[in-house]
């Protein structure tokens with residue numbers, strides 16, 4: 001099976017590797033020891049949905065190669081991604097006397113990666129973190145690149161730190177336990193990456209069955225993200241293209257009171273900005289239909305019931321607005337996306353163009 005394991009280098013400072021393949025959780029101890037240069041005290045951080053499935057396998061694999069393991073489980077769900085959960089996690093790391101040479105291991109989806117990564121980034125002013133993503137969304141996007149955050153009352157992801165992991169191990173067998181809606185959430189992020197990266201990845205979604213043997217598709221997503229993050233680790237330039245579909249997507253999440261999940265909202269946001277870009281003459285005319293067809297194949301939405309005005313108002317309350325302008329990611333063609341700065345007064349018209357039939 002090891003021939004199915006894909007290795008993607010993430011050339012940041014210091015560089016690290018993302019491994020993608022079946023069964024990696026059961027051999028994670030040796031691989032993590034290799035990435036860290038030896039065993040140490042390891043705090044595994046996971047949630048109440050993931051712990052019954054994978055925690056004991058990870059603890060055993062770590063203990064087998066000499067790690068001294070402690071584990072912290074918090075309640076599953078976006079509702080836990082806050083300063084209260086973070087505070088409990090930091091107190092746990094302190095009670096367990098982790099030192100600067102120890103490490104935090106994030107076992108779970110995006111919320112877990114964010115919580116554990118944030119805690120590792122601020123505990124003792126920063127200790128090492130390894131990401132073990134168990135959802136498709138975390139595998140193709142959030143586990144790589146070092147963004148961590150918690151939600152504040154004022155909005156999502158408003159407090160956080162950048163902390164690049166020391167390694168990412170994505171066990172593709174975990175995808176088998178995901179409900180269809182969670183798989184679709186990950187598909188949305190992967191399709192977005194396909195539009196950004198080019199025909200090879202987008203074509204897997206357009207013509208293939210990328211979830212049948214997901215290693216290649218995940219590796220392509222991670223390779224694209226690795227290149228972008230290496231060019232712009234702190235999200236001040238080209239990394240912002242990874243927010244394709246997010247302006248309308250975040251607005252849909254906000255307007256729905258978070259009843260629409262992030263992946264489903266980004267899917268609709270991607271279709272909306274693709275249609276708007278074609279109508280406004282910024283992109284290839286055929287692009288929206290291709291994107292819509294691919295999203296539909298994954299049972300993802302391609303529009304929203306909220307009005308252009310409602311979406312624009314929600315988007316302009318978002319943290320990405322600076323001054324009187326907003327920067328949108330424009331999909332010009334598969335593999336060609338640009339950043340476009342617009343006066344905020346034009347956003348409602350752009351959304352209106354994207355919501356039209």
Ligand code: GLY
Pocket residue numbers: 141142144145147235239242243
């Ligand atoms: N998920 C977008 C980023 O990491 O920049």
